[in-house]
Amino acid sequence: MSNWEEVGPERFFVITRGRDRQHAVTDFDLVTLVVARSRPEPTMQPEHAAILRICGSPLSVAEISAYLSLPNSLVIVLLSELLGTHKIEARAPIPAAALPDLSLLEAVIHGLQRL
Amino acid sequence: MDFSGSEPVRGPREAELLPATVAAAVKVVIVGGFGVGKTTLVGSVSEIRPLTTEETMTEAGVGIDDLAGVERKSSTTVAMDFGRITISEELVLYVFGTPGQERFWFLWNGLFEGALGAVVLVDTRRLEVSFDVLGRLEDRGVPFVVAVNSFPESPGYPLDELRAALDLPPHVPIVECDARTRESSRDVLMALMRYLYELAAQPVG
Numbered sequence A: 001m002s003n004w005e006e007v008g009p010e011r012f013f014v015i016t017r018g019r020d021r022q023h024a025v026t027d028f029d030l031v032t033l034v035v036a037r038s039r040p041e042p043t044m045q046p047e048h049a050a051i052l053r054i055c056g057s058p059l060s061v062a063e064i065s066a067y068l069s070l071p072n073s074l075v076i077v078l079l080s081e082l083l084g085t086h087k088i089e090a091r092a093p094i095p096a097a098a099l100p101d102l103s104l105l106e107a108v109i110h111g112l113q114r115l
Numbered sequence B: 001m002d003f004s005g006s007e008p009v010r011g012p013r014e015a016e017l018l019p020a021t022v023a024a025a026v027k028v029v030i031v032g033g034f035g036v037g038k039t040t041l042v043g044s045v046s047e048i049r050p051l052t053t054e055e056t057m058t059e060a061g062v063g064i065d066d067l068a069g070v071e072r073k074s075s076t077t078v079a080m081d082f083g084r085i086t087i088s089e090e091l092v093l094y095v096f097g098t099p100g101q102e103r104f105w106f107l108w109n110g111l112f113e114g115a116l117g118a119v120v121l122v123d124t125r126r127l128e129v130s131f132d133v134l135g136r137l138e139d140r141g142v143p144f145v146v147a148v149n150s151f152p153e154s155p156g157y158p159l160d161e162l163r164a165a166l167d168l169p170p171h172v173p174i175v176e177c178d179a180r181t182r183e184s185s186r187d188v189l190m191a192l193m194r195y196l197y198e199l200a201a202q203p204v205g
């Protein structure tokens, strides 16, 4: 089931070689929303093109990881690269402070009521 | 999946697309022992077909204590189920299910960071798993509610007995649920949100 096993650490290294460090500063959460800002191009690394293809509408990092069957950590490296070249837009999650905003919780309660 | 090959990556279906206006996401976590109904609950409330994401643990990221009694491996992969609920044109809620056993706690850093709160799903046939989870959540300061999933063979304890058995503080909500139905699962999330609201409206201590 796991493509990660198929992919293996070597493949991970090939996909991310030499580029993980310089972008590691960007913080992607599992629920950071990603939207493509440009079209996939045939010359692109296939993983990058695949991300741009599925992110026409906002998708979370977790969803991208699921659709690509790649582990989160690897997806985050790929996303950092795309962000670095302005090919995607990243929408950070609402930071849950120790005490979340009442209006945020009201909105969630309201949304659940309609479920 | 062969990225260099012919088969294209399949993204979300048309009906699963989020509006472009969605500006941010929030998340909650369902945590519990094996077979307690995490996947079922996620599936019951999710508007999309539930998805699975993988998280890997590398040896460097592992504390010695966490590995006590567990065979050493260079890396471990754990799958997490999750679902999604669109709250409004601007806001979306993600619901993650994660196993409660101590050896999976390496997942918790990324998962609980920024999470609004957690649901501890409890099976009365196996309360042991819950003790560690509850303690760990308290240590991390993650607000949580307890949901008791009722299986036919489960011993049916009254909730106040369960509260005592789990050593739950009086303010922590405990609710019964049937994870197979949307309404009951939704009510569990609602209990969590109402509790969070109370906490935020009247901070304790």
Ligand SMILES: Nc1nc2c(ncn2[C@@H]2O[C@H](COP(=O)(O)OP(=O)(O)OP(=O)(O)O)[C@@H](O)[C@H]2O)c(=O)[nH]1
Binding pocket: B032, B033, B034, B035, B036, B037, B038, B039, B040, B041, B097, B099, B149, B150, B151, B152, B177, B178, B179, B180
């Ligand atoms: N009677 C009853 N059965 C349930 C309920 N919730 C889940 N089940 C059943 O219990 C079994 C396990 O449920 P899962 O949702 O797979 O549990 P899980 O916690 O995701 O399990 P793991 O991921 O394997 O740890 C399935 O056969 C479900 O149909 C419930 O509320 N009542």
Ligand SMILES: [Mg+2]
Binding pocket: B038, B039, B040, B081, B097
């Ligand atoms: Mg499961």
